[in-house]
Amino acid sequence: MSLQAIAFTFAMIPAMLQFHLSYAYCKETIDFPLNGHIQGTAPVLAKQPNYIVVGETHGTMEIPLLVAVLVRSASSDSKTVLCLEIPKTEEQRLKTSLKSDGGKEAVSAVLSSSHWSSKDGRAGKGHFSLLELCRRLIQEGHDLNVAAIDIDPSEIPDPSKEGFTPSKALDFARKRDKVMAENVVAVANESPGANIVVLVGNVHASLKKGMPWDDEYEPMSKHLKQMLPDVISLNTLTSGGEAWVSTDRGVGPTNMSGEDRGETPFLELFDRPTNGYSGILYVGKITAATPARH
Incomplete structure (x- = not known):
């Protein structure tokens, strides 16, 4: 073996170890919380089909896992x-992963894409765990x-x-939400009668303009409310904890405030939409989801 090959092998050891840790995490410690049940979901799921949007704070372990429980029941x-706030260009890779055995090669194929190189909370272990549970x-x-x-x-x-201007950024944000809504509607049209569960950031999940x-x-x-009947939009409420987010101090675990309503997760509908949500x-308590790919 040449000196260059030896040097390359040693240089790869940290990455190989990090990948092994991620793989071991995905295969051995992920499971459905709450024995697969969330209080209050049965009356909501009794109506078929359902169009349920869950608005999250990106970068937690608990929210994606609860969505997995919701999807399991549905x-x-x-x-x-299940519609995810992941670029549509990743869809074929996701579908291939869902049909795989979940082994090292399959995990590597998913994590090798540019999406999972991001430090955004959507590229964290929480979202990867959700995909593994779906598989x-x-x-x-x-x-x-x-999808x-x-x-x-x-x-x-x-x-x-x-050529960048703030107005271009605003135009993009408006376009992005409209495109995401259109993509959800396309999914619903391709799967008539199916339950549609959407996980996005809580800003995108709001029913209120502005x-x-x-x-x-x-x-x-x-946008969805104008295109599909009876859209239910849920904002996630936590008792506080940490989320993996980007702030002016950098990227990493960040303290998040909340409202303590006990230890047991539940779904609750309002009598009428309140503050933009159904x-x-x-x-409950949240913990930060570190990046799925190190």
């Missing part, structure tokens, strides 16, 4: 599609599929490039 006796459900016979609904990242305006930074901004769920998915 797909136990009905076709269900297991499919193996167990659940009629379940996963990627986000816009192509190449379209994101780059502030460092000539945000502090843009009065004309229409979130994805508001109800809440109470999560």
Whole structure:
């Protein structure tokens, strides 16, 4: 073996160890919390089909795992599609992974894409765990599929490039939510009668027009409400903890405040939409989801 090959092998050891840790985590420690049940879901799922949007704080372990529980219940006796805030360009890779044995090669194939190189919470172990649990459900016979609904990242305006303006950023944000809504509707049309569960950031999940930074901004769920019947949009409520987020101090675990409503997660619908949501998915304490790919 040449000196260059030896040097390369030693240089790869940290990455190989990190990958092994990620793989071991995915295969050995992921499981459905709460014995597969969330209080309050039965009355919601009794109506078929369902269009349920869950708005999350990206970068937690607990929220994606609760969504896995929701998807498990929804797909136990009905076709269900889980729509994720992942670029649509990743969809074929996701579908291949869902049909795999979940082994090292399959995990490596998923994590090798540019999406999982991001430090964004959507590329964390929480979301990867959700995909692994979906793969297991499919193996167990659940009629379940996963769709990627986000816009192509190449379209994101780059502030460092000539010609960038704040108005272009606003235009992109508006376009992005509309495209995501259209992608969800396309999924619903391709799977008539299926339950559609959508996991996105809580801003995209709002049913209300306007945000502090843009009065004309229409979130994805508001668009959806105009395209699909009886859309239920849930904001996640936590008792606090940490999430993996990007702040002006850097990227990493960040303290998050919340409202303590006990240790048991539950789903609660309001009498009428409140603050842009149909109800809440109470999560309890949250912990930060480190990147799935190190």
